[in-house]
Amino acid sequence: MLILGIETSCDETAAAVVADGRVVHSSVVSSQVDLHARYGGVVPEEASRAHVDLIVPVVRDALAAAGVTLADLDAVAACHGPGLAGALLVGVSAAKALALAADVPYVGVNHLEAHCGAGWLDHDLATPLAVLLVSGGHTLLVEVAARGEHRVLGSTVDDAAGEAFDKVARFLGLGYPGGPAIDRLAADGDRTAIAFPRAMPGELDASFSGLKTAVVQYVRAHPEAPVADVAASFQEAVVDQLVDKLARAADAVGAATLVLGGGVAANSRLRERTAALAAATGREVFLPPLALCTDNAAMIAAAAAVRLVADGPTPLDAGVDPNLGLG
DSSP states (O other): OEEEEEEOSSSEEEEEEEETTTEEEEEEEEEOHHHHHTTTSOOHHHHHHHHHHHHHHHHHHHHHHHTOOGGGOSEEEEEEESSOHHHHHHHHHHHHHHHHHHTOOEEEEEHHHHHHHGGGTTOOOOSSEEEEEEOSSOEEEEEEEETTEEEEEEEBSSSOHHHHHHHHHHHHTOOSSHHHHHHHHHTTSOTTSSOOOOOSTTSSSBOOHHHHHHHHHHHHHOTTSOHHHHHHHHHHHHHHHHHHHHHHHHHHHTOSEEEEESGGGGOHHHHHHHHHHHHHHTOEEEOOOHHHHSOOSHHHHHHHHHHHHHHOOOOTTOOOOTTOOOO
């Protein structure tokens, strides 16, 4: 089963060709980071216009890299939510048009489900999985009992972890995107220098708004504090909270494997601590390659293979859902 996947939920225009939901024949991603850096964050209208300009060349490149044409495809898939409404519409409209042209099914894919299942690309994962999905828009703890079967165990009650990274980085003058900037700077800092709070101990839900405020208040009260120490201490507070909750979730569902997903899964300290947790508890761990942490279309095509078998084609009159959750 050869599926072309398209991902345009936020600020990456991506297309990929995946066979049988497992084997990646091509994966092309065009990032808009430079476009949005001047604003300090993603501007939805700018993102949508960029997707319109990029979608055709990105799809063309993905097909060429895979050595296939539309006639070789068995389905075309696109992320239909959650995400930015205008951005989602570009990808979904393109996928429907291509599916019609190729006379193959169209499959709408949940972005969150795709992140949770990205580990199955060329890997065999022992279930149940405890998945920590962390990005600029989401912080979720998810039980994956089997591929395509998900149950949300906990989530953030306010800011997503990636959003907190971006906001703190902006306050510290580190630029956008904030997560990589803080990760780099934290390597030169003392993660024990400042005792920032860890919210909601003992629970599976998370909170980062108070931590963000604590950073602002501390820096204003201690303007002489080394920025590297602030970054390292902030990052450690975020990672402490995430790893603690992942451990609790894994114990609650008897998880055989720990999995990270989403853009924040690229954070070096989070990856280090998650690997250590797995080793300490005798579990397997899947730390996705950096290319699978950020938004990509390979995960969309992989998830589409599961959804197509389970649910059949998505009707062509189905729209997008910017607020789509994970069932």
